[in-house]
Amino acid sequence: MTSNENPAILIRHPQWLSRAVAMHKQQAYPDITERMQLVIALARTNIEQASGGPFAAAIFDMTSHRLIAAGVNVVVPNACSMAHAEMVAISSAQQQLQTHDLGTDQIPGMELVSSCEPCAMCVGAITWSGIRKLVCGAAAEDAANIGFDEGPRHPQWQAELQKRDISVITEICRDNAAAVLQEYTRLNGKIYNGRSSQ
Amino acid sequence: MTSNENPAILIRHPQWLSRAVAMHKQQAYPDITERMQLVIALARTNIEQASGGPFAAAIFDMTSHRLIAAGVNVVVPNACSMAHAEMVAISSAQQQLQTHDLGTDQIPGMELVSSCEPCAMCVGAITWSGIRKLVCGAAAEDAANIGFDEGPRHPQWQAELQKRDISVITEICRDNAAAVLQEYTRLNGKIYNGRSSQ
Numbered sequence: 099m100t101s102n103e104n105p106a107i108l109i110r111h112p113q114w115l116s117r118a119v120a121m122h123k124q125q126a127y128p129d130i131t132e133r134m135q136l137v138i139a140l141a142r143t144n145i146e147q148a149s150g151g152p153f154a155a156a157i158f159d160m161t162s163h164r165l166i167a168a169g170v171n172v173v174v175p176n177a178c179s180m181a182h183a184e185m186v187a188i189s190s191a192q193q194q195l196q197t198h199d200l201g202t203d204q205i206p207g208m209e210l211v212s213s214c215e216p217c218a219m220c221v222g223a224i225t226w227s228g229i230r231k232l233v234c235g236a237a238a239e240d241a242a243n244i245g246f247d248e249g250p251r252h253p254q255w256q257a258e259l260q261k262r263d264i265s266v267i268t269e270i271c272r273d274n275a276a277a278v279l280q281e282y283t284r285l286n287g288k289i290y291n292g293r294s295s296q
Numbered sequence: 297m298t299s300n301e302n303p304a305i306l307i308r309h310p311q312w313l314s315r316a317v318a319m320h321k322q323q324a325y326p327d328i329t330e331r332m333q334l335v336i337a338l339a340r341t342n343i344e345q346a347s348g349g350p351f352a353a354a355i356f357d358m359t360s361h362r363l364i365a366a367g368v369n370v371v372v373p374n375a376c377s378m379a380h381a382e383m384v385a386i387s388s389a390q391q392q393l394q395t396h397d398l399g400t401d402q403i404p405g406m407e408l409v410s411s412c413e414p415c416a417m418c419v420g421a422i423t424w425s426g427i428r429k430l431v432c433g434a435a436a437e438d439a440a441n442i443g444f445d446e447g448p449r450h451p452q453w454q455a456e457l458q459k460r461d462i463s464v465i466t467e468i469c470r471d472n473a474a475a476v477l478q479e480y481t482r483l484n485g486k487i488y489n490g491r492s493s494q
Contacts, residue, residue: 106367107387109305169304178387179396179424180378189305189376198377218450219420225447226377226417249423250456252416258448 109176109186111169112149115140119168126163133158133211134235134270136165141183141213141278144170145285152244152282154213155183157191160230161206167191174288184212184220188227201228209233213275214241215268218249225262232259234268235275244279245289307374307384309367310347313338317366324361331356331409332433332468334363339381339411339476342368343483350442350480352411353381355389358428359404365389372486382410382418386425399426407431411473412439413466416447423460430457432466433473442477443487 111119118140127133133156140154151171159166169186173179187210192198200208207230214236216224224232238248252258256266309317316338325331331354338352349369357364367384371377385408390396398406407429413436414422422430436446450456454464 105306106309106370106384107305107307107391108303111304172304173396173424177390177394177396179390179426180383180387180421181396185378186304189378192375192377193305196375198371198375198379217420218423219417222415222417222420222447222449223378226371226415228377249420250450250453250460251420252448252450255448262448 107178109172109178109181109189111186111190112144112147112172112175114143114147114149115168115170118143119165122165122168127158127165128163130233130267130270133163133209134213134233135274137168137211137213138235138271138275138278140168140170141275142281145278145282145287150175151183152213152278152287153183155187156211157187157200157229158209158211159206160209166208167194180219182217182220184210184216185223188223188229192227197228199228201230207231213278214238215248216251216255217247218251221251221255221259224259224264229264231265232267233270234266235271236279237269237272237276240272240276240279244283246279305376307370307376307379307387309384309388310342310345310370310373312341312345312347313366313368316341317363320363320366325356325363326361328431328465328468331361331407332411332431333472335366335409335411336433336469336473336476338366338368339473340479343476343480343485348373349381350411350476350485351381353385354409355385355398355427356407356409357404358407364406365392378417380415380418382408382414383421386421386427390425395426397426399428405429411476412436413446414449414453415445416449419449419453419457422457422462427462429463430465431468432464433469434477435467435470435474438470438474438477442481444477
């Protein structure tokens, strides 16, 4: 890095994810189930490659149904507790499109597809991101079953997002998404968000 | 960037902040008011330099009272809606110390000093960060008075943090911190978190 770059934070994708995103950008995913299955496959690859936690998320263009950006949970390898899949996918899309607001009128509406319901931090981040729609796979209790805490989320988080014109759809392919969480436990994956239980 | 780096997100400090952090690391700040005044000064410089929003935050070692890392709001210049001051300070400290958990027993306890109460996203991020103590300057209503929304924050966010062994102190130098927010308005600074009011 040169002195005038002043990097504060650098978050890297696993190498396999950069390749997967480039490949999957080449086709459209008009069906919500197909979009979720793609995201669940990324979460599964993340645990199989031991490149992070059992979560993935992706931003899709709601008009063309094409993949814009994706993220997997890379908290531990990047030494960054905010590197949840949703945060990585949102920020990656914003920096690629060079706007902090994915809801700007200058681009099509954007959807966030996540393999699991968002935690407290990600609900807040979704509010500021400009996305128009959130689609979730596994439910909070599926994550809680393996020891991941959703944190101090607003009790009416879905209604709070909807008040801000962000529609929310839950439990798309829930069983498939939850199966990845179970598989993570079987592989003895690290549960690192458990401070509340200490 | 080389192909094996796979950058997903890169957030840069303003140049003046990197210099300020290097300078302020050279002394200890045993007094809570001094720590807050340093953070408020960073927020003020951020608006004077037009390098971001009117917010700053810093991580201090609770044993030595030395500055570990700082962040200012760089949402717009970095095209990244999650680049709130608290997120930048926390992640910057974690990456510098090479741990996703600032609460690990291998390092001293860490405190986050923020020029304003945290929004919904930052409350969640604080939960996962490992910090032991949060100190706030301006109150949520001071930010709301100039059009910044705290988002869908848990109604009992302070109690939720305290349940997780994170102590919370509010309204340290509140008037000075709020004055920076007022000054931002006077300078016609961009209010970009206002989707809820649309």
